Amino acid sequence: MTFGKLILINVLRHRVRAAIGSAGIAFGVAAMLTVLSVVLGAIGMFEKILSTDSNYLVFERNVSDLFFSSVDMESVEGLREIPNVESANPILFGIVSSQDNPVITCFGIEPEDPRLKEAEWLAGNPSNFTLEDERVYLGSRAAEFMQAKVGEFVMVGKLELEVGGILKMSSGFEDGGVFMPLLLAQDFFHREEYCSIVAVKLRDVAEGPAFERLIAEEYGDLIALENEEFSQSYSQFKIMSATAWAVGVCAFLLGGMGVANTMLMSVFSRIREIAILRVAGFSKGQVAGMIIGESLLLAIVGCLFGFLLGYGALFVMTHIPQLNGYVQPVVELPVAMGITIVAFVTSVAGSLYPAFHAAKIQPAEALRYE
Numbered sequence: 001m002t003f004g005k006l007i008l009i010n011v012l013r014h015r016v017r018a019a020i021g022s023a024g025i026a027f028g029v030a031a032m033l034t035v036l037s038v039v040l041g042a043i044g045m046f047e048k049i050l051s052t053d054s055n056y057l058v059f060e061r062n063v064s065d066l067f068f069s070s071v072d073m074e075s076v077e078g079l080r081e082i083p084n085v086e087s088a089n090p091i092l093f094g095i096v097s098s099q100d101n102p103v104i105t106c107f108g109i110e111p112e113d114p115r116l117k118e119a120e121w122l123a124g125n126p127s128n129f130t131l132e133d134e135r136v137y138l139g140s141r142a143a144e145f146m147q148a149k150v151g152e153f154v155m156v157g158k159l160e161l162e163v164g165g166i167l168k169m170s171s172g173f174e175d176g177g178v179f180m181p182l183l184l185a186q187d188f189f190h191r192e193e194y195c196s197i198v199a200v201k202l203r204d205v206a207e208g209p210a211f212e213r214l215i216a217e218e219y220g221d222l223i224a225l226e227n228e229e230f231s232q233s234y235s236q237f238k239i240m241s242a243t244a245w246a247v248g249v250c251a252f253l254l255g256g257m258g259v260a261n262t263m264l265m266s267v268f269s270r271i272r273e274i275a276i277l278r279v280a281g282f283s284k285g286q287v288a289g290m291i292i293g294e295s296l297l298l299a300i301v302g303c304l305f306g307f308l309l310g311y312g313a314l315f316v317m318t319h320i321p322q323l324n325g326y327v328q329p330v331v332e333l334p335v336a337m338g339i340t341i342v343a344f345v346t347s348v349a350g351s352l353y354p355a356f357h358a359a360k361i362q363p364a365e366a367l368r369y370e
Contacts, residue, residue: 007293017262021295022302024258025343029306032248032339034313037329039244041172053114054089054199055208057230058215061223067093070194075219079198084211086203089113090195092185096156096178098146105177106156108185108195115174116167123150124165131183135164139175157188200224248339259295259350274358288355295351299344306343307336 011018058079060069071090079088092108109115111129122140129137136156138148143166148154150163156178169175186192202211208226215224274287282290314329 004293007290007297011294011297017265018294018298018301021259021262021298022305024254024262025299025302025347026306026309028248028251028254028346029303029339029343030309030313031251032342033307033310033331033336034317034329035244035247036335036339037310037314037331038317039241040332040335041329043241052118052199053087054201054227055205056200056202056211056224056226058088058198058200058219058222058224059196061221066196067095069196070191071196071198071222073193073195075222076195076198078218079200082211082214084203084207085200087112087114087201089199090182091197091199092182092189092191092194093196094185094189096188098155098157098178104142105173106180106185106188107174107177108180108182108189110182115169116179118170120168122166122168124163126165128164129181131181133164133181134184135162136184137165137167137179138163139177139179140166140168141172141176142178145176159188248342253346257350259298259347260353262298264354284359288359291355291358292348292351295347295354296344299347302347303340303343 058071058075059066060071063069073090076088076090079085089110089112091113094106094108096104096106098104111131116126116129122143124137128135136154138146138154143149143163146154148163148166150165153160153162167175167179169177180188182195186194200211202208212224212226215222277287277290311331314331318329
């Protein structure tokens with residue numbers, strides 16, 4: 001009998017106990033995969049919103065969230081006059097409610113905003129979207145859960161506004177959001193002459209550092225960051241990522257405790273068997289290796305079922321109407337590999353003490369064990 005076959009037989013002899021240990025790892029894998037994928041997807045969607053046809057973002061310095069940022073329109077005009085600036089598109093973020101949907105992202109934009117050109121217009125005419133327009137334009141998901149069509153009136157906050165168009169957007173936040181002409185959004189949110197951010201496209205990207213210095217010198221209350229630099233430094237993204245990893249690690253700690261308990265109970269129930277193996281010539285290292293090998297087998301099974309469970313949960317979440325399409329999970333290969341490594345490390349860590357305990361068993365004493 002080979003060593004690997006012995007490990008497999010030992011696990012199969014205690015199916016229920018092994019299933020419990022694998023379930024702990026599986027739930028850890030599923031939890032980490034689900035949370036990280038949703039968070040990374042949310043970050044990716046928000047990054048796409050901010051980086052549509054732009055190189056830099058200009059916003060208020062020292063704000064905790066872009067929803068609280070305020071850039072006056074005079075500064076927007078000043079940015080447009082900079083020779084290296086090809087375009088500067090202001091965006092006003094807000095949260096609106098409508099009937100049974102208390103949280104809907106609103107985007108106040110100008111008619112020249114590139115996202116209107118990139119969108120697939122399912123209904124309505126893009127030429128009607130002007131600064132003087134007082135209609136709202138819905139992402140296709142928003143139109144679906146609001147049950148609205150072009151020409152109908154919908155409640156947005158306390159106002160009843162006509163739907164001017166329906167757009168199919170690639171980003172879940174935008175596809176489940178409401179678009180307003182910038183002037184209407186400024187009046188709606190009582191932020192006249194202000195926007196949240198300015199998406200800037202430079203003619204010469206190589207002159208980006210000079211553009212950042214110019215903004216710091218000429219507009220002391222504003223800051224300009226290159227899109228990738230913003231993604232790496234934005235505090236909300238860091239908080240979301242840290243929270244996701246913390247939840248995943250806690251789930252794995254519980255899974256590791258489950259493996260430790262499973263393997264320890266396995267050792268206690270097989271003391272006489274381990275003693276016979278020692279008498280038959282097994283060394284302490286081989287006994288410890290057998291216990292660790294069993295835990296690795298549990299980790300393999302747990303990972304397989306965990307990924308199946310996680311992918312199933314993500315599939316369900318993307319098709320829940322109440323989530324309004326805001327969930328667009330992203331499963332990256334490095335993340336999947338990281339989860340797998342953490343699962344195996346957790347299993348091995350959970351089996352170290354049981355393996356150490358098994359290796360210490362003295363055959364003469366163990367054979368008298370009842």
